[in-house]
Amino acid sequence: MSATVPPPPPPLTVTDLTVRFAGLVALDAVGFTVRPGTVHALIGPNGAGKSTCFNVLSGVCRPASGSVRLGEHELTRLAPHRIAGLGVARTFQNIVTTAGTVADNLMLGRHGLTKAGFASAALRLPHAVREQRTHLRRAREFAELTGLGALFDTPVGLLSYGDRKRVELARALCLEPRVLLLDEPVAGMNGAERDRMAEVVRTVRAELGLSVVLVEHDMGLVMRLADEVTVLDFGRRIAGGTPEQVRNDPAVLRAYLGTPATADPKPSTAPDATPPHAAPSGADQESPA
Numbered sequence: 359m360s361a362t363v364p365p366p367p368p369p370l371t372v373t374d375l376t377v378r379f380a381g382l383v384a385l386d387a388v389g390f391t392v393r394p395g396t397v398h399a400l401i402g403p404n405g406a407g408k409s410t411c412f413n414v415l416s417g418v419c420r421p422a423s424g425s426v427r428l429g430e431h432e433l434t435r436l437a438p439h440r441i442a443g444l445g446v447a448r449t450f451q452n453i454v455t456t457a458g459t460v461a462d463n464l465m466l467g468r469h470g471l472t473k474a475g476f477a478s479a480a481l482r483l484p485h486a487v488r489e490q491r492t493h494l495r496r497a498r499e500f501a502e503l504t505g506l507g508a509l510f511d512t513p514v515g516l517l518s519y520g521d522r523k524r525v526e527l528a529r530a531l532c533l534e535p536r537v538l539l540l541d542e543p544v545a546g547m548n549g550a551e552r553d554r555m556a557e558v559v560r561t562v563r564a565e566l567g568l569s570v571v572l573v574e575h576d577m578g579l580v581m582r583l584a585d586e587v588t589v590l591d592f593g594r595r596i597a598g599g600t601p602e603q604v605r606n607d608p609a610v611l612r613a614y615l616g617t618p619a620t621a622d623p624k625p626s627t628a629p630d631a632t633p634p635h636a637a638p639s640g641a642d643q644e645s646p647a
């Protein structure tokens with residue numbers, strides 16, 4: 359990867375975002391700011407509005423009101439491909455990569471940046487071949503950054519679940535994003551795979567200097583990775599701050615545990631518990647830092 363860290367992305371500012379589905383208010387005047395180059399986690403119990411928020415950020419869902427600004431650009435009126443063109447890339451909760459090699463999948467991520475037309479590429483005209491080589495080199499760099507270098511020519515179908523989730527991440531990076539939206543990057547992973555993904559996200563952020571918005575049920579990962587956390591419940595922002603601040607916030611305890619915060623004899627430890635409706639529990643579940 360290049361020795362110099364690129365300039366920081368502009369802030370991503372969400373203001374008074376409201377989304378309604380028929381009578382249901384999925385997001386109710388939600389606001390938060392993702393500071394440049396930080397990891398900002400969006401957490402909350404099931405149905406809190408996290409995915410809806412991601413869908414607005416990536417242009418899949420139009421809000422009833424409110425704004426999402428990336429620097430000077432208002433995103434809420436733009437189509438998903440225009441938002442991607444401004445440097446906002448996302449991964450999905452469920453793996454969508456199944457066919458082809460790692461290289462093939464990463465090159466799909468480069469598609470939007472390719473200038474040579476289909477005919478030039480098919481005829482292998484010199485400029486198209488040169489461009490293809492440059493994209494392939496960059497795709498390989500992202501594979502290496504995400505720990506997939508040795509698997510570059512391996513069919514994705516032969517990879518482990520954890521490796522495939524990292525292919526998703528590498529493919530999103532191939533868009534050269536300035537803001538990366540990670541939708542439950544460790545869902546369904548075992549402990550070792552989670553640790554690896556956490557390390558990769560840290561490396562990616564440090565090397566590329568991009569902002570990361572993270573939706574994740576795994577509180578251990580959130581506490582370890584996030585610089586700032588926004589907590590949603592029933593579509594409303596109920597808390598925000600550093601991981602330390604939100605884990606001790608009575609409103610967060612209430613939302614996750616469904617009990618009054620005062621009823622908990624040791625409230626400072628309660629957010630450590632992964633809510634029963636959240637990430638898979640068990641021995642591989644990390645405890646927060």
Ligand SMILES: Nc1ncnc2c1ncn2[C@@H]1O[C@H](COP(=O)(O)OP(=O)(O)OP(=O)(O)O)[C@@H](O)[C@H]1O
Binds near residue numbers: 407
């Ligand atoms: N397309 C839709 N049509 C109708 N209601 C929807 C739609 N998408 C989401 N909702 C509702 O909006 C609310 C917020 O859902 P959302 O998926 O954003 O929550 P979430 O926090 O991502 O939940 P989870 O953690 O379970 O993924 C829920 O009540 C959900 O049922």
